[in-house]
Structure formats: structure tokens, C-alpha cells
Amino acid sequence: MKPVWRALGVAGGILGAAATGVAVSAVAHGARVSAQRRKAEDKYADEPLGALEPSRESTVAADDGLPLACEEVDPAEGGEPELTVVLVHGYTLDRRCWHFQRRDLAQLTGPRVRLVLYDQRSHGRSGAANSESSTIEQLGRDLDAVVRALVPNGPIVLVGHSMGGMTIMALAEQRPELFVERVRGVALIGTSAGDIGRSGLPRPVLSRHNPAARGLGVIAEWQPGLVEWARRAGGHITWxxxxxxxxxxxxxxxxxxDLMELMIDGTSVKAITDFVRTLGTHSRYAALAGLRHCRVLVLSGDRDRLTPFSHAEAIAAHLPDAELVLVEGAGHMVMLEQADLVTGHLVELVRGCTSKNDGRGWWKRA
Structure with missing residues (x-):
């Protein structure tokens, strides 16, 4: 009977790990308000969230050959763009998280901007990476590949949320000359330059010291299909x-x-666990020096439970000329939750990068 009980215990452990991992994977189809009530109360009920048509779609090969799904959006009014904005999403998300910024920045006429968005490896429509290449260092090289393929010339503004901001830091570490020659501006939204495991949620879900995340990783390696089933079975609490x-x-x-749930649901358990270690060991305060040649916006919500505002303050302390913005009442997904405010600050950043006025550096409470 021992093998039977052991099998039951393993199955129970998988279910428990998946349930404990809800804070990380948080997926499936949860409880919903009724369609009629949502229609009446939800101002975005008719918004085509994540469904905007790009001007072009393409696949860029990373340096290890992994395919990265990309899209470009031309200025809505036509004409030659004066600058390209590259939007880099965060952990367990995909490029759809930039819906409002993608929609509104394309409408700018002063200046006209072209947008480039892509899915990070193992996220969205991009290829699945192995554990060894699921690192922030590799994400920096992936961003470099996207820039070389889709933005071979002209000025650039890089915008990163959460792990996307870390990706930009990794690129600055690897290719500092790019930030001297072509990157005019950088926006770091809801992100961190290090010490993720020392603040935020109790026993932070992104920390390599979290036994639940480590345990889920081991189980995912052994039986990923069963973990995927288990996390969906517990979906009623995840919304x-x-x-x-x-x-x-x-x-x-x-x-x-709902949109965030869809993005997380599209990220495999293996991808979620593969990136836990690199997030927990991320430390790139030294790399911030490479951003001193750019206009920099550092923005975060004061209710961000994953990368608290103290992380934004720490980044700004290393970049005294940066604009530091605190968004009251907003959480980690600030660019969705306070879309107009975030887009407004990005418009200011873009205009500053095409203006001769070099005035920089102030602290704002939004």
C-alpha cells in the first residue's frame, strides 16, 4: 500500500504547490460578475483589450535561435516617425499589457512615433526557452536582437515594466554605447534594480528563498502537465x-x-518557475550608470505589492536627474490601472527626447 499512499501524497503535494503558487501563476477562469452587471459597471467592457491590429508582425531570432514574436505600429497620421518607442513587458505577461500606451502613443503628432512591441522568451507567442537561458542576462540580449532587427537606426525610447525594466538594465550593462549613441530616453515602470526578495509580499513569491516557488519548480520539471491541470482545477480563487x-x-x-488573467494563463508553469531564480538574484544598480546619458522616468504605484515604491526610490537615488513619479493608490499593473496618467508621463518623456530643452530631474506625486 505504500506506493499508493506515496502516489496520493505526491498528487496532494502537487495540488498544494499549485494552490500555493496561485500568487505566482494565478490563472484559469475564476468567479465573474454577470455580463449585464459588468456592462453597466465596467468602463472597458467595449474596449478591444489586447486585440488592436498592428501595422506589421514579424519574428526575430534571438542569438540562440529562439523565435521572438514582434509587432510594429506606425504613426496613425502617417509620415516618417521621428523616434521609435520599444515597449518591454514583465514577468508572466505579454505585449498586450501595453494596450493603452500602444493605442494612444501611435496617435501622437508632435512627435510622430513608431512603436515596437514583442513577447519575451517563454511568454506570449514567443518560443519556449530552456531553464538555462531563462535569465535576465539573456533577456537583455533578446532586446538587443529586437533593436538590431527592427530599429536599426534612429533615436529610441525604451519602456520597461517589472521584468521588462530589468531587461533594459541588462541591455545597458551589455551595450552601454547604445545608450550613448541612440537611446534618448528610458522609462522604468514598477520595477527594481535588485533586492527583490527583501521587500514586498511576505516571503515574496519572486524570491528564490520561497520554498513554495522552489517546490513548484521541481514538480514542474518532473510532471509539468499535472501541475498545469492542478492550477486550473483551483481556478475559482485566482481571479x-x-x-x-x-x-x-x-x-x-x-x-x-480578465486581460491579466489571460496573459498569465498563457504562461506555462515551467516558464514561471524557470525565471524565479534570475528574478531573485537580479542586482543591476551598477548598470544604472549606463542610463545617465538618457532622460529617465521612474514610475511606480504606492500600493505595488510586488515591487514596492521603495525600489523606485532606490533606482532614482542612483539616477539623480531622473523624474520620479509616485502614483497614489495604484498597484503593480499601474499602466493598466492608471493608463492615462502613465501614458501622459510617457508623452512628456518622448517629447523631451525630441526637444532641445534639457531640463531634467524632479519628483512628482501623481
């Missing part, structure tokens, strides 16, 4: 978990939570 962990204190559109 509320996403709302609580990713957003702040303000009223949040259910459609935004």
Missing part, C-alpha cells in the same frame, strides 16, 4: 488573487483583471 496582488486600492475594471 480574486490577481485583483488583490496586481492592482491597488482604486476601483478596477473587471476587464483589466
Amino acid at each position: 480574486s488573487a490577481i485583483r488583490a496582488l496586481a492592482f491597488g486600492d482604486n476601483k478596477v475594471s473587471p476587464s483589466l483583471v
Whole structure:
């Protein structure tokens, strides 16, 4: 009978690990408000979230051959763009998280901007990486590959959220000359330059010291299909978990939570666990020196439970000329939760990067 009980115990452990990992994987189809009530209360009920048509789609090969799914958006009014904005998404998300910024920045006429978005490896429509290449160092090289392929010339503004901001830091570490010659501006949104495991959630889900995340990783390596099934079986609690962990204190559109759930649901358990170690060991304060040649925006919500505002303050302390913005009441998904405010600051950044006025450096409470 021991093998039977052991098998039951392993199955129970998988279910427990998956349930404990809800804060990381937070997926499946949870409880919903009724369609009629949502229509009446949700201001984004008719918004085509994550479904905007790009001007072009393409695949860029990373330096190890892994395919990266990309898209470009030309200025809505036509004409030659004066600058390219590259949007880099975060952990367990994909390029759809930039819906509002993608929609509105393309409408700019002063200056006209072209947008480049892509899915990070093992996220969205990009190829699945192995554990060894699931590192922030490799993400920096991936961003370099996208820039070389799709933005071979002209000025650039890089915008990164969460792990996307870390990706930009890795690129600055690897190719500092790019930030001297072509990168005019950088926006770091809801991100960190290091010490992720020392603040935020109790026993942070992104910390390599979290036994639940480590255990889920081991199980995912052994039996990934069963873990995927288990996390979906517990989906009735995950919608509320996403709302609580990713957003702040303000009223949040259910459609935004749905969008985030879809993005997380598209990220495999293996990808989620593969990146835990690199997130936990990320430390790139020294790399921030490479951003001193750029205009820099550092923005974060004061209700961010994953990368608290103290991380933004620490980045700004290393970049005294940066604009530091605190968004009251907003959580980790600040660019969805406070879309107009975030886009407004990005417009200011872009305009500053095409202006001769070099005035920089102030602290703002949004």
C-alpha cells in the first residue's frame, strides 16, 4: 500500500504547490460578475483589450535561435516617425499589457512615433526557452536582437515594466554605447534594480528563498502537465488573487483583471518557475550608470505589492536627474490601472527626447 499512499501524497503535494503558487501563476477562469452587471459597471467592457491590429508582425531570432514574436505600429497620421518607442513587458505577461500606451502613443503628432512591441522568451507567442537561458542576462540580449532587427537606426525610447525594466538594465550593462549613441530616453515602470526578495509580499513569491516557488519548480520539471491541470482545477480563487496582488486600492475594471488573467494563463508553469531564480538574484544598480546619458522616468504605484515604491526610490537615488513619479493608490499593473496618467508621463518623456530643452530631474506625486 505504500506506493499508493506515496502516489496520493505526491498528487496532494502537487495540488498544494499549485494552490500555493496561485500568487505566482494565478490563472484559469475564476468567479465573474454577470455580463449585464459588468456592462453597466465596467468602463472597458467595449474596449478591444489586447486585440488592436498592428501595422506589421514579424519574428526575430534571438542569438540562440529562439523565435521572438514582434509587432510594429506606425504613426496613425502617417509620415516618417521621428523616434521609435520599444515597449518591454514583465514577468508572466505579454505585449498586450501595453494596450493603452500602444493605442494612444501611435496617435501622437508632435512627435510622430513608431512603436515596437514583442513577447519575451517563454511568454506570449514567443518560443519556449530552456531553464538555462531563462535569465535576465539573456533577456537583455533578446532586446538587443529586437533593436538590431527592427530599429536599426534612429533615436529610441525604451519602456520597461517589472521584468521588462530589468531587461533594459541588462541591455545597458551589455551595450552601454547604445545608450550613448541612440537611446534618448528610458522609462522604468514598477520595477527594481535588485533586492527583490527583501521587500514586498511576505516571503515574496519572486524570491528564490520561497520554498513554495522552489517546490513548484521541481514538480514542474518532473510532471509539468499535472501541475498545469492542478492550477486550473483551483481556478475559482485566482481571479480574486490577481485583483488583490496586481492592482491597488482604486476601483478596477473587471476587464483589466480578465486581460491579466489571460496573459498569465498563457504562461506555462515551467516558464514561471524557470525565471524565479534570475528574478531573485537580479542586482543591476551598477548598470544604472549606463542610463545617465538618457532622460529617465521612474514610475511606480504606492500600493505595488510586488515591487514596492521603495525600489523606485532606490533606482532614482542612483539616477539623480531622473523624474520620479509616485502614483497614489495604484498597484503593480499601474499602466493598466492608471493608463492615462502613465501614458501622459510617457508623452512628456518622448517629447523631451525630441526637444532641445534639457531640463531634467524632479519628483512628482501623481
